[in-house]
Amino acid sequence: MRGVILAAGQGQRLRPDTDRLPKTLLPVAGTETILDTIVRGLAEVGVTDIAVTVGHAAEKIREHAPELESRYGVQVTIVENDKPHWNNAYSLWTARERYEGGAILVNGDTVHPASIERRLLAAAEDDPRLLLALDDHKQLTDEAMKVRIGEHGVELIHKQQPIAAAAGEYIGVSLIPAGIAEELTKALEATFTRDSTLYYEDAFQLLAEAGRIGTVSTGPVAWTEVDDHADWAVAREIAELAERSRRHSAERAERSGQQSAEAL
DSSP: OEEEEEEOOOOGGGTTTTSSSOGGGSEEETTEEHHHHHHHHHHHTTOOEEEEEEBTBHHHHHHHHHHHHHHHTOEEEEEEOSOTTSOHHHHHHHTHHHHTTOEEEEETTEEOOTHHHHHHHHHHTTOOSEEEEEEOSSOOOTTSOEEEEETTEEEEEESSSOGGGOOEEEEEEEEEOHHHHHHHHHHHHHHHHHOTTOOHHHHHHHHHTTTOEEEEEOOSOOOEEOOSHHHHHHHHHHHHHHHHHHHHHHHHHHHHHHHHHHHO
């Protein structure tokens, strides 16, 4: 299982901070960026072969890749998106060779805990469909990527649908099984050929209509998609809380180890 992170977008609503920087490299906790939190989470669940699609300010991610590899023990492959002004249906298609054997897909602007990847991997052991991480706990908004579920799985994934009919929000993390990779590639190509402004979720919709997409609940966890400066502030709060929790856990483990040594 590989990881695929989409990080080619321009982040226009975060200007001027993203004039010369991909939004995935915005800092959220000390020296950690959004991209760091994603890579850390993938590494925690054993996904260490990671592809990152790049476009806007691509050189910044190339420069940061060796640090990601040394910090988290991963291998990073850079995938060039030659049309970053197109939407992310094309961006995901450029990584088709990286997800063909199965992959966890993560939007490069999503801050979330690794528990979500764990849930997806566990569900995939028994479910062969493409699986969406679905927040079915939070209150939905018009801007949310809403998901409607029917008898055979996901029926509709689109922002423009009634909130009352939706089961939850797709958070930008999914699991692409190897058995569906070729179908997805064809759906992505059909989608961006029809309209270069479309999202990969529009390609997912084609698979949903064939009964090929399921969902996995995120549980009641803190996460955010970073589209604007208000989102970035929320992302910093989430990442800083997670970092404090890791420090406290490490300190407890160290004290426990010292006490065990003293008892011997």
